[in-house]
Amino acid sequence: MLQKEGQVRIPSGCAIAAVISKTGEKIGGEKIVAGIRTMHERSNGLGGGFAGYGIYPDYKDFYALHVFYDDNGARTDCENALKDLFEIVKAENIPTRKNPAIKDAPLIWRYFVAPLPSRVAAMQIDEREFVARAVTRINSTFRGAYIFSSGKNTGTFKAVGFPEEVADFYRLEDYAGYSWTAHGRYPTNTPGWWGGAHPFSLLDWSVVHNGEISSYDTNRRFIEMFGYKCHLKTDTEVITYIFDYLVRRQGMTLREASSVVAAPFWTTIARKPEEEQRELTYIRNMFSGLLITGPFSIVLGFSGGLLALNDRLKLRSMVVAEKGNTTYIASEEAAIRAMEPDLDSIRSPMGGEPVIVTVNKGVLEDGN
Amino acid sequence: MGIDFISAEFDVVRDDARCTRCRVCEKQCANGVHAYDEKNRRMTADETKCVNCQRCVAFCPTRAIKIVRNPNTFRDNANWTASVVNEIYKQASKPGVLLSSMGAPKNLPVYFDRILINASQVTNPPIDPLREPMETRVFLGKKPEKIRRRPDGRLDCALEPQLELALPILFSGMSYGSVSYNVHKALATAARETGTLYNTGEGGLHKDFYAYGANTIVQVASGRFGVHKDYLEAGAAIEIKMGQGAKPGIGGHLTGAKVSGDVSATRMIPEGSDAISPAPHHDIYSIEDLRQLVYSLKEATAYKKPVIVKVAAVHNIAAIASGIARSGADIIAIDGYRGGTGAAPTRIRDNVGIPIELALAAVDQRLRDEGIRNNVSLIVSGSIRTAADVVKAVALGADACAIGTAALLAMGCRLCRSCHTGKCNWGIATQDPALVARLNPDIAARRLINLLTAWNREIKELMGGMGINSIEALRGNRLMLRGVGLNEKELEILGIAHAGE
Numbered sequence: 008m009l010q011k012e013g014q015v016r017i018p019s020g021c022a023i024a025a026v027i028s029k030t031g032e033k034i035g036g037e038k039i040v041a042g043i044r045t046m047h048e049r050s051n052g053l054g055g056g057f058a059g060y061g062i063y064p065d066y067k068d069f070y071a072l073h074v075f076y077d078d079n080g081a082r083t084d085c086e087n088a089l090k091d092l093f094e095i096v097k098a099e100n101i102p103t104r105k106n107p108a109i110k111d112a113p114l115i116w117r118y119f120v121a122p123l124p125s126r127v128a129a130m131q132i133d134e135r136e137f138v139a140r141a142v143t144r145i146n147s148t149f150r151g152a153y154i155f156s157s158g159k160n161t162g163t164f165k166a167v168g169f170p171e172e173v174a175d176f177y178r179l180e181d182y183a184g185y186s187w188t189a190h191g192r193y194p195t196n197t198p199g200w201w202g203g204a205h206p207f208s209l210l211d212w213s214v215v216h217n218g219e220i221s222s223y224d225t226n227r228r229f230i231e232m233f234g235y236k237c238h239l240k241t242d243t244e245v246i247t248y249i250f251d252y253l254v255r256r257q258g259m260t261l262r263e264a265s266s267v268v269a270a271p272f273w274t275t276i277a278r279k280p281e282e283e284q285r286e287l288t289y290i291r292n293m294f295s296g297l298l299i300t301g302p303f304s305i306v307l308g309f310s311g312g313l314l315a316l317n318d319r320l321k322l323r324s325m326v327v328a329e330k331g332n333t334t335y336i337a338s339e340e341a342a343i344r345a346m347e348p349d350l351d352s353i354r355s356p357m358g359g360e361p362v363i364v365t366v367n368k369g370v371l372e373d374g375n
Numbered sequence: 376m377g378i379d380f381i382s383a384e385f386d387v388v389r390d391d392a393r394c395t396r397c398r399v400c401e402k403q404c405a406n407g408v409h410a411y412d413e414k415n416r417r418m419t420a421d422e423t424k425c426v427n428c429q430r431c432v433a434f435c436p437t438r439a440i441k442i443v444r445n446p447n448t449f450r451d452n453a454n455w456t457a458s459v460v461n462e463i464y465k466q467a468s469k470p471g472v473l474l475s476s477m478g479a480p481k482n483l484p485v486y487f488d489r490i491l492i493n494a495s496q497v498t499n500p501p502i503d504p505l506r507e508p509m510e511t512r513v514f515l516g517k518k519p520e521k522i523r524r525r526p527d528g529r530l531d532c533a534l535e536p537q538l539e540l541a542l543p544i545l546f547s548g549m550s551y552g553s554v555s556y557n558v559h560k561a562l563a564t565a566a567r568e569t570g571t572l573y574n575t576g577e578g579g580l581h582k583d584f585y586a587y588g589a590n591t592i593v594q595v596a597s598g599r600f601g602v603h604k605d606y607l608e609a610g611a612a613i614e615i616k617m618g619q620g621a622k623p624g625i626g627g628h629l630t631g632a633k634v635s636g637d638v639s640a641t642r643m644i645p646e647g648s649d650a651i652s653p654a655p656h657h658d659i660y661s662i663e664d665l666r667q668l669v670y671s672l673k674e675a676t677a678y679k680k681p682v683i684v685k686v687a688a689v690h691n692i693a694a695i696a697s698g699i700a701r702s703g704a705d706i707i708a709i710d711g712y713r714g715g716t717g718a719a720p721t722r723i724r725d726n727v728g729i730p731i732e733l734a735l736a737a738v739d740q741r742l743r744d745e746g747i748r749n750n751v752s753l754i755v756s757g758s759i760r761t762a763a764d765v766v767k768a769v770a771l772g773a774d775a776c777a778i779g780t781a782a783l784l785a786m787g788c789r790l791c792r793s794c795h796t797g798k799c800n801w802g803i804a805t806q807d808p809a810l811v812a813r814l815n816p817d818i819a820a821r822r823l824i825n826l827l828t829a830w831n832r833e834i835k836e837l838m839g840g841m842g843i844n845s846i847e848a849l850r851g852n853r854l855m856l857r858g859v860g861l862n863e864k865e866l867e868i869l870g871i872a873h874a875g876e
């Protein structure tokens with residue numbers, strides 16, 4: 008178990024960590040910070056971030072938009088566009104505190120919004136598709152405005168800096184949620200900028216990822232056929248879109264979607280019972296352009312749960328541990344031990360084996 | 376002689392000290408180059424008949440023969456080259472359309488050679504194909520837009536008919552008639568053995584080869600030679616041939632001399648008659664007519680076979696492909712400017728059409744821009760020369776590549792480009808029984824299998840280097856390619872960055 012020797016020192020090693028309470032208990036932001044801080048060496052100060060679920064109980068029926076603005080002009084333009092599509096029930100600065108390591112902060116705003124029913128009806132699409140399109144459009148056409156979080160009762164917080172500095176900057180200890188994901192970034196192929204930090208989010212999806220996928224352009228060119236625009240050019244972005252496409256738009260289960268992105272090898276499929284062989288073959292054939300190759304470990308957050316997944320060769324470390332009703336996931340065991348020293352169990356999932364943890368039915372007020 | 380004289384292209388150089396007068400060269404040469412001079416007890420050569428097929432060179436037991444370029448030249452002229460001048464002499468002497476065979480030999484840019492492939496260093500690991508699974512299996516066919524579920528909630532796995540290939544390489548259409556029975560036999564055997572498909576070309580399917588149906592693509596061309604219900608049902612897929620890279624815009628012509636016995640029976644035309652396929656399909660003057668033929672063929676085969684539409688890469692290929700993708704076809708096969716042929720008018724072969732690399736890049740991008748890339752699979756050909764070409768083509772967006780010339784080379788072809796004469800000394804592009812017998816179909820099949828096996832290994836090596844362990848993650852992965860010495864427009868069309876970027 009545990010990560011393979013030598014992986015910790017791979018210079019591209021990002022760090023990921025996550026925690027979820029299956030009974031929906033509130034976990035303070037400081038908990039996840041304790042985990043990700045331990046893996047300081049896996050980041051290089053060029054990006055850190057967090058996503059929390061269940062953190063906005065008072066506004067749980069509204070989409071929470073977190074936006075970076077270059078300046079107030081960009082904000083005015085974007086807000087005008089938002090007003091055209093949404094009812095904005097609350098608009099505010101996201102509270103931050105000065106941290107010497109966090110520099111060049113953009114304007115950071117938060118809006119709780121509800122799509123205007125007349126606009127949704129006019130487009131003949133469902134509400135979530137409406138929000139997704141609005142976010143995609145604003146991010147690709149509005150200069151100086153970037154919506155980096157857009158789900159209900161969830162929020163992403165990210166910046167250029169080490170993750171523990173980013174947490175301090177955003178006062179993460181003031182938030183509590185039933186699940187958290189965290190990312191420390193060691194960028195190798197994109198410059199470290201605020202929007203490029205992770206998690207990457209769309210609607211209630213958020214993805215933290217460690218790795219560098221070799222299938223990137225195949226995946227990107229496939230997914231862009233369906234209205235997504237990969238402007239960040241990051242793996243995380245394309246992975247988020249893939250899950251959004253497969254689960255929300257195609258109606259696949261998380262397990263089925265995992266068989267698309269980390270498909271079992273043909274030799275493995277050949278050993279399965281006939282019915283399963285047929286399904287897995289179908290899945291690989293149907294969505295061949297969404298197979299992800301190359302190293303990755305990801306944690307996908309969504310309302311009511313987390314999914315952890317490794318590439319099919321397990322080229323990146325990832326461990327999963329349990330303590331009571333809480334599940335911990337991290338690149339390194341040390342990070343988990345920093346969150347919870349006394350664990351019931353700990354294991355290293357197989358390559359391509361999805362670990363899906365959901366909050367027990369009925370626990371969450373919003374019915375998830 | 377005199378005004379009509381055209382100096383031979385080649386010289387036959389024989390080392391008389393080595394020559395044992397065994398007369399093997401004489402027997403091997405169907406062109407009658409070599410002869411034995413009884414009186415002087417030495418071999419002679421009429422080099423004007425030599426096509427440089429290298430048959431005598433390969434069979435001379437003492438390695439006494441060399442075929443070299445004839446040093447006799449016209450006065451140097453970069454504009455009026457010797458071949459241009461000689462062609463004028465030929466046409467001044469006889470008012471004919473000049474014929475050629477195999478792919479265009481002109482010195483135009485070969486884009487594959489100006490594209491380089493990526494490899495992993497440091498930030499992600501290369502994968503060793505000898506230690507880890509490396510997958511090259513490919514499915515060709517339509518993928519529906521949405522998944523469907525059965526009443527019990529499980530996935531409904533029914534798809535329109537698909538072709539499953541063990542590797543992303545097929546054999547291109549080469550008709551029985553243009554090539555020999557033994558060639559077809561070797562192709563069929565090798566396709567079955569390697570888990571891919573060969574293609575009948577437009578000459579029908581010899582009755583002996585119905586047994587290889589699961590590995591056969593049956594072609595329907597404008598001449599409709601050999602097309603009947605059993606034929607359509609025999610193959611794994613049906614290909615409508617609209618055009619061919621070597622001769623876009625024209626049909627085919629198999630001379631009566633090649634329409635002998637079995638060829639005539641297979642084509643369902645009288646023995647000795649010229650087999651002429653018209654330039655257009657006379658029932659397809661437009662895209663909606665194509666749709667009708669696609670569906671007629673599907674109807675005739677109970678929607679069990681994918682239908683391929685093969686077109687030549689021409690200027691407007693992206694729009695044409697987009698039309699085909701909406702015509703009901705399952706697969707588009709695009710044949711590039713350098714595609715081979717058994718016979719084509721020289722002017723057409725050398726001047727019509729566009730390189731496959733550019734056509735492929737444009738088509739793949741157009742289909743994606745229109746969101747219909749999954750409606751069809753793309754097979755490209757003309758010309759794919761190496762495993763690296765396959766990898767580059769797949770990364771540009773092809774699902775699979777088809778090889779014709781490379782397959783013939785594996786069977787012995789020396790690219791002498793005289794297939795149209797029907798006197799192929801290697802027993803490939805001929806119907807002369809004595810020449811046909813020179814090609815042992817079992818040996819030829821073995822060589823084809825070796826070639827595909829070797830290429831597949833090389834493909835896996837290249838993929839592993841990129842950290843990609845399944846061919847589908849390479850398809851359309853243009854980030855894995857870089858251009859060298861290409862201008863901005865070329866890079867833009869290919870959709871790749873320049874090396875160093």
Ligand code: SF4
Pocket residue numbers: 389393394395396397398399400401418434435436437438439440
């Ligand atoms: S095959 Fe070689 S050795 Fe035999 S006759 Fe010809 S040149 Fe001489």
Ligand code: SF4
Pocket residue numbers: 428476477783787788789790791792793794795798799800801802803804
């Ligand atoms: S097939 Fe025969 S005739 Fe044609 S190029 Fe090859 S060797 Fe020459």
